[in-house]
Amino acid sequence: MFLYILLTALVGNIHTAYFPADSDYNSCYGDTEQTCEDGWTLLIRPQGGWCIKYYIATITRANAETACKTENATLSGIQYPSEITTIVNLYTAVNTVTSGSRVWIGAYRTPACLTSFLTTTCNATNSFYWTDNFTTGTAGFVWTTGNPNNNDSLNRRAPVVSLVIIDAGLDDVPDITTGNKGYICGKQAT
Ligand SMILES: *[C@@H]1O[C@H](CO)[C@@H](O)[C@H](O)[C@H]1NC(C)=O
Ligand SMILES: *[C@@H]1O[C@H](CO)[C@@H](O)[C@H](O)[C@H]1NC(C)=O
Ligand SMILES: *[C@@H]1O[C@H](CO)[C@@H](O)[C@H](O)[C@H]1NC(C)=O
Numbered sequence: 001m002f003l004y005i006l007l008t009a010l011v012g013n014i015h016t017a018y019f020p021a022d023s024d025y026n027s028c029y030g031d032t033e034q035t036c037e038d039g040w041t042l043l044i045r046p047q048g049g050w051c052i053k054y055y056i057a058t059i060t061r062a063n064a065e066t067a068c069k070t071e072n073a074t075l076s077g078i079q080y081p082s083e084i085t086t087i088v089n090l091y092t093a094v095n096t097v098t099s100g101s102r103v104w105i106g107a108y109r110t111p112a113c114l115t116s117f118l119t120t121t122c123n124a125t126n127s128f129y130w131t132d133n134f135t136t137g138t139a140g141f142v143w144t145t146g147n148p149n150n151n152d153s154l155n156r157r158a159p160v161v162s163l164v165i166i167d168a169g170l171d172d173v174p175d176i177t178t179g180n181k182g183y184i185c186g187k188q189a190t
C-alpha cells in the first residue's frame with residue numbers, strides 16, 4: 001500500500017491505470033498491473049488475473065462456448081467460492097432472479113465419470129474438470145444440495161455444469177436451454 005501511495009504521489013493519473021472503472025478489484029495484485037477490457041470484471045488468482053463477463057442469453061452450453069470464443073474468451077471456471085458471489089452479483093445487477101435462473105460455466109464431466117452417478121469413485125470434487133485451461137483446484141466446486149447427481153428430472157445424464165443463481169451453487173445438467181439465463185466468459189487479464 002505504501003508503494004501505491006508513493007506512486008500516486010509521483011504520477012498523477014496512476015489511479016486510472018491501477019483501478020480501471022469496470023474492474024472489480026479484490027485486492028492489490030502485487031506489483032503487477034492487471035487489467036480487463038471495459039465491461040469485464042477482474043478476479044485475482046494465484047496464477048494471475050482473470051477477467052469474466054456475464055452475457056444474457058438462453059442458449060445451450062455448446063453455443064455459449066462458441067459465443068465466448070468470438071470474444072477471444074472461453075466459458076469460465078471457478079477458482080474460489082467468492083467468485084460465485086461475484087457472478088451472482090454480476091447477474092443480479094442486470095437480470096431477474098427466478099428459482100430456475102442458471103448460467104453456464106466452464107466445467108465438464110470427466111470421461112471416467114460420464115455415465116456414473118455420485119459414488120466414491122466419481123464424487124463431488126473429481127467428476128468434473130475446468131475447461132478454461134486456467135482455473136485450478138477444486139475449491140470452486142460448490143454444489144447445490146444433492147448434486148452432482150448426473151441425473152436431471154427426466155432421468156437424463158448431466159455432463160455439463162450450470163450455476164444456479166438463487167442457490168449460489170453448481171448443478172450438473174444436460175446441455176439443454178431449460179432455465180438458462182446466459183453464460184460467463186473468461187479470459188486472462190493483460
Ligand atoms: C480477438 O483477437 C483477434 C486477434 O488478436 C483480434 O483481431 C480481435 O479484435 C479480437 N476480438 C475481440 C472481441 O477482442
Ligand atoms: C473424491 O475422491 C478423491 C480421491 O479420488 C478424494 O481425494 C476427494 O476428497 C473426494 N472428494 C469428496 C468430496 O469426497
Ligand atoms: C484447453 O486445452 C486442451 C488440450 O490442449 C484443448 O483441447 C482445449 O481446446 C483448450 N481449451 C481452451 C478453452 O483453450
Ligand SMILES: *[C@@H]1O[C@H](CO)[C@@H](O)[C@H](O)[C@H]1NC(C)=O
Nearest residue numbers: 117150151152153154155156
Ligand atoms: C434419476 O432421476 C429420476 C427423476 O428424479 C428418478 O426417477 C430416477 O430414479 C433417478 N435415477 C437414478 C439412477 O438415481
